[in-house]
Amino acid sequence: MVLVAYGILIEVYEGERSRASDNNMLGSFILYGLPPAPRNHPFDVCFSIDEDGILTVSAEEKTTGNWNEITITNDRERLSTEEINRLIQEAKMYQAEDKKFLRQANAMNALDDCVYKMRNTLIKKDTNSKLCSQEKEKISSAIAKATNLLDYHNQLDEVDVLEDYVEELKSRFERIVGKIG
Missing domain, CATH: 2.60.34.10 (Substrate Binding Domain Of DNAk; Chain A, domain 1)
Structure with missing residues (x-):
């Protein structure tokens, strides 16, 4: 679609x-x-x-x-x-190749979704006011790194890199949401 x-x-x-x-x-x-x-x-x-x-x-x-x-x-x-x-x-x-492609596509979609949610959370005024500038900078840096991974995903041989970063980003996002309440 x-x-x-x-x-x-x-x-x-x-x-x-x-x-x-x-x-x-x-x-x-x-x-x-x-x-x-x-x-x-x-x-x-x-x-x-x-x-x-x-x-x-x-x-x-x-x-x-x-x-x-x-x-x-x-x-x-x-x-x-x-x-x-x-x-x-x-x-x-081509079953093995297709499984690898599907795993990479799922990891990229999960990373993209996480970036989307984090950006939207940062945009909200009530969220923005509850975070210090250092936290905002860390989040922006994490989003930039994720965006870079998404832009250059075809050059990555290891899907593990994407999957690991998705987990790291999700963990950060949960900490932010936990702080904000």
């Missing part, structure tokens, strides 16, 4: 791999009319397959009721049985 000006792009893939780019794209649609909302604002995506193998993917934003859908039939962009079997075999061959 990609955010589009007050909308979100929903892309539908078939395949067994962790990365979308390693799978077969079946189609896409945009769910427009989304109100400005905080990160992680929920919306529902529903997949249904009828007895003829026709796939319908719909998305709805609950607060506005805005929705859109795409219908994908067997005759358009779908893989043959042989191609599907080939993809399954490829998925088995």
Whole structure:
């Protein structure tokens, strides 16, 4: 899913791999009319397959009721049985690589989420007034380091670096929240 000006792009893939780019794209649609909302604002995506193998993917934003859908039939962009079997075999061959990619993606998402929460906490006036300048500087430095790790994640061979820093950042964040009350 990609955010589009007050909308979100929903892309539908078939395949067994962790990365979308390693799978077969079946189609896409945009769910427009989304109100400005905080990160992680929920919306529902529903997949249904009828007895003829026709796939319908719909998305709805609950607060506005805005929705859109795409219908994908067997005759358009779908893989043959042989191609599907080939993809399954490829998925088995690349299983270790896919697990590493997924682990890194999860660590990056967790780090990004932690940075987001810390920045928002620092912005709040009641939080800002309860922290001394030294604490604010430590937090800003930790956020800068995390942002740098996120910017250069492709150059990291070790996912452990990201995972360790996520834990360190979460620990700092909990201490800040504990101080503030």
